[in-house]
Amino acid sequence: MREDRSKRLWRLRKLHDTVDAELCAGADGHTDLKVFYNGELSYVRRLATRAEAVSEAAARRAELEREGWNFHW
Numbered sequence: 437m438r439e440d441r442s443k444r445l446w447r448l449r450k451l452h453d454t455v456d457a458e459l460c461a462g463a464d465g466h467t468d469l470k471v472f473y474n475g476e477l478s479y480v481r482r483l484a485t486r487a488e489a490v491s492e493a494a495a496r497r498a499e500l501e502r503e504g505w506n507f508h509w
Contacts, residue, residue: 442470445493448500449508455500457493459486469493 442458449455453474460468462482467489471479483489501507 445490446497447508448497448505450503450505454508455505457496459489459493461486469496471496 442460445457445459447454447456454472456472456475458470458472460470462468466482466484467486469479469481469483469489469492470477481489481492483492
């Protein structure tokens, strides 16, 4: 279940599938990058700062776009 303090960075679409990237701020200052495939959590990575999480999300997005995924809000 997605938490209220999560913020979606982007959504990509390919045919009828979607991939969402969200950031979730942790109580101890870390930031979790969460990736959802068709609404199901498929990947989580805890990073020390928000900037690191945004950078990781950008790298994932670039990788998916090379595979034919397109931006979709």
